[in-house]
Amino acid sequence: MxxxxxxxxxxxxxxxxxxxxxxxxxxxxxxxxxxxxxxxxxxxxxxxxxxxxxxxxxxxxxxxxxxxxxxxxxxxxxxxxxxxxxxxxxxxxxxxxxxxxxxxxxxxxxxxxxxxxxxxxxxxAGNIETAARVLDRLGVEPGTVLLIEGAAGGVGTTTIQLAVARGATVIGTAGEHNHEFITALGAIPTTYGPGLAERVKALVPGGVDVVLDGAGSGSLPDLVGLVASPERVVSIADANAAAYGVHWSRGSGPGADAPALDGIAAAGALAEQGRFTxxxxxxxxxxxxxxxxxxxxxxxxxxxxxxxx
Ligand SMILES: NC(=O)c1ccc[n+]([C@@H]2O[C@H](COP(=O)([O-])OP(=O)(O)OC[C@H]3O[C@@H](n4cnc5c(N)ncnc54)[C@H](OP(=O)(O)O)[C@@H]3O)[C@@H](O)[C@H]2O)c1
CATH class of the missing domain: 3.90.180.10 (Medium-chain alcohol dehydrogenases, catalytic domain)
Known part of the structure; x- marks a missing residue:
């Protein structure tokens, strides 16, 4: 072949x-x-x-x-x-x-x-599994406020939609050229980088409950500062996560989490309902x-x- x-x-x-x-x-x-x-x-x-x-x-x-x-x-x-x-x-x-x-x-x-x-x-399917694994780990449910660092990529766009389907409010960081794009998927957009805490506070005065670092750009200290404790942050992209008390989630290899393979069928069903693309x-x-x-x-x-x- x-x-x-x-x-x-x-x-x-x-x-x-x-x-x-x-x-x-x-x-x-x-x-x-x-x-x-x-x-x-x-x-x-x-x-x-x-x-x-x-x-x-x-x-x-x-x-x-x-x-x-x-x-x-x-x-x-x-x-x-x-x-x-x-x-x-x-x-x-x-x-x-x-x-x-x-x-x-x-x-x-x-x-x-x-x-x-x-x-x-x-x-x-790979991004769905990753998103479902992280949302389960973070306990995302109706009313949760989730921030996704790196919301415009493959994992980010998937996680926005699956979190919204669970009833969460999602703030997504992305370059400004991607703000309209992630808004259409259900996220409230903001930019990444310095001043994130102030921008987030202006968007959700009650603050953020949980965070997905889907960018691995070194912003974990700032992301941890947005939530009550580091256990409320999961990174899929920063191998130094443990240094900040943050769980580094992966689907295979030493220290991997159990893959959330059931998420594939669940997202397929959402797609049939017009709630996932x-x-x-x-x-x-x-x-x-x-x-x-x-x-x-x-x-x-x-x-x-x-x-x-
Ligand atoms: N551990 C796991 O299980 C697992 C699974 C899948 C992926 N990953 C990892 O997760 C990361 C994302 O994967 P992906 O497939 O979503 O990648 P991707 O599709 O390549 O995502 C790229 C996105 O990252 C955004 N981005 C770039 N620099 C950024 C920054 N400094 N801050 C915030 N966002 C930034 C870009 O948005 P703008 O253009 O708006 O800047 C772009 O849309 C990768 O490092 C990948 O290796 C891990």
Whole structure:
């Protein structure tokens, strides 16, 4: 099959499309003929070799953790889908890839909502899992006031909508050019950087209950200052979080939280009700994988970066 892959660790230029062995669904898994798959910042870290000592990968490696497609193989024990069903989901996180290809094996999935295009569904599941994991950890419920640092990216746009669906009020930080964009998703926008506490106080005089650091830009001391205690902040992006008493949540690897895979079906149901969508920053072909990684590395993509086979 055709697959995006890198034969050695390095910059985006190491990516190329080449033939790769077809994967097969193991017990509890399914294989899909991929219609679209996502690009996440973590894919660029894996490609750059940032995790090579933590998880040594056999090379060449096929990146990508989320995909949507048509089921063409059903593993032992799977009773919820049949060949021909349209689904979206994630690969086994432990393998750190496998989605940016003609065929991918999914470890968790849900029916593809008709309300989402293939491109939207293909890039959705990883961010949904992350958002659901963080919202559960922070105990977001009706009436909670949540601040999201980095609200305009893939995780931010997803978290805004899932938090609003839980009945929360969401303040999102983003560049000014993204304020209208995140307002349309349900957030109250403000800018990030110096003076955040004063801006937040003007927007919500009662203050903020909980915070997601989805940017990892070094702002944790300021974010911790917005809430009653550091346990009310979760970072998904700052490896130094513990130094501030903040939990660093990840879905795989040593110290990982349990992945919130049930969130995928729940967000699919919200999409069918018109309450969840996936803003697309850009769609590339597999052959343009290097450009897709470079856009992710710019750290200013608006929404999700997607690849089509
Ligand atoms: N631990 C986990 O489980 C997990 C899972 C997924 C992602 N992550 C991490 O979470 C981070 C976000 O992922 P993503 O997929 O949402 O990335 P993304 O789509 O690339 O997000 C980029 C967004 O970050 C915003 N941004 C850039 N600099 C910022 C700053 N200084 N302050 C606030 N916002 C800023 C940009 O908004 P503007 O253009 O408005 O500046 C842009 O919209 C990444 O570091 C990623 O590695 C962790």
């Amino acid at each position: 055709r697959a995006l892959q890198f034969p050695e660790y390095g910059p985006a230029a190491v990516l190329r499309v080449a033939e790769a062995p077809e994967p097969h669904a193991g017990p509890g898994q399914i294989r899909v003929a991929v219609r679209a798959s996502g690009v996440n910042p973590a894919d660029t870290y894996v490609r750059a070799g940032r995790f090579r000592e933590w998880v040594p990968l056999p090379l060449p490696h096929v990146p990508g953790v989320d995909a949507a497609g048509v089921v063409d193989e059903v593993g032992a024990g799977v009773t919820t889908v049949r060949v021909g069903d349209e689904v979206f989901g994630v690969t086994d996180y432990a393998q750190m890839g496998g989605a940016n290809a003609e065929y991918a094996v999914l470890a968790a999935w849900a029916p593809k909502p008709a309300a989402l295009s293939w491109e939207q569904a293909g890039g959705a 996936v803003p697309i920053a850009a769609v590339f072909s597999l052959d343009e994988g290097a450009a897709a990684h470079e856009l992710s590395e710019s750290r200013h993509a608006r929404g999700k970066i997607v690849l089509t086979p």
